[in-house]
Amino acid sequence: MSTSGSIGRRLAPRIPDAIPGLTTAFVREALHRAIHGVGPLPPAAHAAEAQLSEQRGDVERAVHEVIENHVRYAGAQGFVTNLGGVVTAAVAMPANITGLALVQCRMIAGIAHLHGYDLQDPRVRNAVLACLLGEEQIDKLVRKRRLPAPPMALATAPAHDPDLDRIISAEVASDLIARVAGKRLASTIGRRVPVVGGLVGAGADGFATWRVGRYSDRELLPRATR
Secondary structure (H helix, E strand, O other): OOHHHHHHHHHHHHHHHHOOOOOHHHHHHHHHHHOOOEEEHHHHHHHHHHHHOOOOHHHHHHHHHHHHHHHHHHHHHHHOOOOHHHHHHHHHHHHHHHHHHHHHHHHHHHHHHHOOOOOOOOHHHHHHHOOHHHHHHHHHHHHOOOOOHHHHHEEEEEEEEHHHHHHHHHHHHHHHHHHHHHHHHHHHHHHHHHHHHHHHHHHHHHHHHHHHHHHHHHOOOOOOOO
């Protein structure tokens, strides 16, 4: 884990107290909006199907395009929400967290759809959220028995466990807050020029989204033949 990420994890438990309303509820809301669409962004499945059509039914290439598109989205929101430096942190940081959650949820949901998963299934929704944590964090949580299994097993479990909804939401919220807090610390203390901070934010969010996308593609194995 990077130094900024480690510092972010130490700060994470304090951030919801400093920024009222930033709770685990935003994770589920981001997932809901990602699946059903928000503003100019159509629902995840619709966007994924459009990519599949463009790629003439080639699922692998469609998944690649879904990831690349969302890397660009993540970079754009990362740049904008990291421009202001310390002065605007109270506003920009929640925006960056929720924006990153929305973009990454939408990407993973699109991948899951292309691989034959039902996005209305609560087991699949928990798997989508779990993918946000990334392979390294998932492995740690499974070893510590804070999660029962990796995302693929969650998506295909015999039955939905409602208790997992809260557990996964809390883990994802904590992880996103930690990542954004650590990144913001790096861009505002280590680099005090606001535009540079925006570039740091864009690069960090874009790269993180690419890694999550690649992990989701590997983890959520195809379940149906088109």
